[in-house]
Amino acid sequence: MDRRKFILGSTSALTGSLWLPGIVGSAAAQDLPAGAVASGILDALPGKRPLIKRSFRPPNYETPVSYFREAFTPNDAFYVRWHTGVPDVALADWRLRIAGPGVKSEREFTYDSLRRKFKTVEVAAVNQCSGNRRGLFNPHVAGVQWGFGAMGNAVWSGVRLKDVLEDAGLNASALEVVGDGAEAPALSSPDFVKSLPMWKALDPDTLIAFEMNGEPLPGWNGAPARLVAPGWTATYWIKALAELSVTDKPFDGFWMKTAYRVPKGMFGASGFESQDTEQNSPITAIKVNSLVVDPAPGAVLERGKRVEVLGIAWDGGSGIRNVEVSLDGGRTWRDAKLQRDLGRYSWRQWRHAIKPEQAGAMTVMARAHARDGSTQSETLVHNPAGYHHNVVQKADYHVA
């Protein structure tokens, strides 16, 4: 498909309409820790629109939900998440090394040599931070107190990781592909390094991406190149990628072995057996989820007037089967109208017309079902690191 057409043809009808980002009306505000509400100001990083600042250094900025009205999240509104600091890598100096005991011969590519040698492909995919919605955990858990916006949807373009690995040649012993970015650790903190199981690394949709939404990756989002592991949380999407090492034993760095873990069995099989332990598993695939985007929760709706609720739904790659909406606290549900399918890793927009007849409080609940049969959680599955919050949302409005 022609890339431009894909991008232009899929932006929502609301693109270009007048609106401003806001944080105050967000349903998350009352559920976040009070200190996160107070310090979560709107602030613009250079080249970015005002986003909700969670921390200045390292920069952790979340996207206001109002931007999710568009099928693809604008690059300059895409959330920002770094562990220690943002590396500044000049394209001319950038090299990608392929090494490790799992490859037959080492490789080193420049930007040009990599792009010349391998076919460019694209995939539409949600990029969601593992800790998205951590701030809504009750009881709260320590960490970056994200609301709903540590995620975005984009068309990622680059070369297949599979093609690059196969060019180097894989040994039968190859077990994991370890990705390291140019992000430097602070003091003696562990370097941010993540691994993928071979099956995920060799998935034709797993990319070394240079572009998002038809433009070079912003530095804030991992220029010159980042891994794209569709369906898996963004911790694996190594930014400012510098080296890929194919190992023959489980990688045991801090960010694999200790961090980004969920209790064993709490969320099903990880699909990453070489990293499972008796106690826990790495967080891997995104859980099915949905979000009411418009009207913004907290808005005042006009009594007797028809209004169309716009939302999004996504999962770890099976695709969205249907989204149900309830206006009576979950007693009855009706199917929302799914919008165009932009690919199984993309989120799916949905619409549902409502006509509020009663003045006063009104709640819209939305619940997504994935094609793999999974659905959103009724109650929070609490876990120490605050991952996989996919509780059915209650969007509150006032009818007047």
Added chain:
Amino acid sequence: MLHKGVVRSVILSAMLAASIATAAADETSLHLTEGPGLTQVQASCSMCHSLDYILMNSPFQDKAAWEKTVNKMVKVMGAPLTADDITVVVAYLDAHYGKGAPAAP
């Protein structure tokens, strides 16, 4: 077309947000509550990260939770704090940003 109610709420949000945003542009705008240990906290924590990490992670951590957080910063992240420094930092965090402490902007 946007719904009227949405427009109202969006304008209100934007006004409030603008009034907040003008007050801050970088981490020098962050202020922690005055109290014993503040200087140590500023020196120790801001070596690696801005102090909004403390603000956003409050007020829900009790003393044991703050102790765990600070120990992680020292043992895992390599923050060079002595045992005495840790005691001072934890006491400050518990007193001003601990569970039940008033949320200080």
